[in-house]
Amino acid sequence: MTPDILDETVEVWFGPQHVSAHGWATKLKLVGDFIVECDPHAGYFHRSAEKCLEYRNFRQGSPILERLCMLEAFLAEYPYISAVEQIAGLVVPERAKVLRTIMMEASRIHSYQFWWGQLSAEMGFFAMTLWPWVDREFFLDTFEELTGVRHSPHFSTPGGLRFDFTEKVLAKLEKAIQVLEYNMPKFEDMLMKSPLFRMRTEGVGQYSAKEALRWGLSGPNIKACGIPMDLRKDQPDPNLAYDMVDWEVPILEHPDHPGESDAYDRMVQRFNEVKTSVDIIKQLIPQIPDGPIIDPKARAKANRLPEGEAYGRVEGARGITSLWLKTLEKAQTPYRAKIRGPCFHSYYALKHLVPSARFADFIVIFGSLDPYPGWWDR
């Protein structure tokens, strides 16, 4: 490295044409190999979802929401449904509660499976990219059998569900979980025990819990710091069935740096999350009650809503996903809907997290936060 490289700063645009930058761009300032300034740019995916929601009635809203994040579609549509149910005063039948919870956990697993592949691809480890995606196909088959489409299922509706479980769906879900559990030790060998992977991720993108709380990170990014912040436990939703299950919030306390997390910790944390989700699904499947899947009056009640404000929240695969809904008297459409995407904060956190890292580590830091452009652009 000649001295004049260290004297001047070089401006580099990471994205939007870069292969790893699928829908985002970041302006980096480099000195030599080190990043001194990072300026994340948003807006390449902006589809004005909040304005679109103001023109659609309460049954038409969820197809827009689940397109914000295709990978956790069952989770992404839920805050809107929850807010509408709170304002309309709808009570969901028991069977719908349990089925909703099962599919939300399946969606969470599917999202993490995609992310293992994505992070490995971004680090140039292509064998590990395709193997989780093969397992993910089994979950997509389940979604297809249940709802008729692989992505953007539009499963929930205010007051219940649109599709009921059949024997075939249950068989496919059990197959998917079986394949996942069979392959999990293999993935752990490939990723967590691999010395090359550890060299790329250990000590990279390290932040403390205090900083993470300031930036507004949530979900696995903060659970990896040892804070058990999980809405499934903290704020039990009456329309979900997490209270029927015996489970613990998975957190990670690294012995060398307690209260802090690096890229490797966040990978381990997501493995633990998948194990918890599998546990929840396995406990819920024998408990599925018989009965209707939708309140028969739900359709009429969701047509016109009374005046009100509600805050629907769910613990998404990437963190707290919430939607604030305001309606006027006899409303057919929302007056204002504000979507809070978890990745809005994790993308913002790059600004503070990346400086002083090496340029080669930038994509590892970005990938370890598990961001999805749909959440910050909306």
Added chain:
Amino acid sequence: MDAAGIVRTFTTKFPDIDVKTINEHHIEFTVGKDIIRDVITLVDETFPEVIPESAFGVDLGDDKYQVNYMFWSHKDRMIIQLKVNLEGSNPSLPACCDIFSGLEWHERETHEMFGIMFTGHPDLRPLLLPDELVGKYPMRKSFQTDRSRQAETGLPVRKPRPEGGAKK
């Protein structure tokens, strides 16, 4: 701390804020814009593990705006919602992103979508909007969107902006 304790803490410090307890996990404070920074500082000092969940604007019509701040305190399992009512065509309030840096982008977004000025904000460049929409404040109710597709469906066209609930 339970909901009553939190309400007591806030009302003893700031007697002129309105409190509404929505449920055991959600408290709503209506705060004047001159003390919003002090209230957010108090939120920061009262709760040990609090994240800035979101901040957003609402257009209430007739040049009235509302800015909402949402905080989630994990230890107390409480959502703290702070409402600030504003008036005027170009309202302003002090920026709070130096207290919670996670609010920086939310305030940037509210600025470009509603035209609400956050005085003291370090970086108010447009975040999401393309260049041709900057300064038009698309989330305001006065912004007219293209409804020409409605006419193509063969149904009678609805009113462009439903007021007080849509009429068919």
Added chain:
Amino acid sequence: MGFLRNLGEVFTILKHIFRQIFKRPFTSLYPFEDRPYPERTRGRHIHVRQNCTACAQCVRACPVLAIRIDKADKMYEKDAALYFDYTRCIFCGLCVDACRFDALYHTPIVDMAEGEREDLIYGPEKITTLDREPLEWRGRRFR
């Protein structure tokens, strides 16, 4: 010792990769092979004009305004002609849910690629007929 442990872990990875070589490929040769689609598959629609009552509930339910109704065009007593714009349709299935007269269904036909944009706007003739048996011509065999 660290070196030997690392070497052992590299060999574990090589073992997994070596095993994978002898597995059957998971992907299929798409235009020549296909998989069966489940019965709830949301593909292109079919409109049964005998049952249609021109209530326009499907048009109102559509979140993306992909359906156009022409109430003047009557083939039976009280039906109407529907035009489906598949450049806009997102296959959410709300129109099929909204139909209370069994006049609108999804079919398992999902490959609708056309050379021209205009061909994707299905007129009343095209939406009421299936030009082929679902999945008949496309694959030689199922997996």
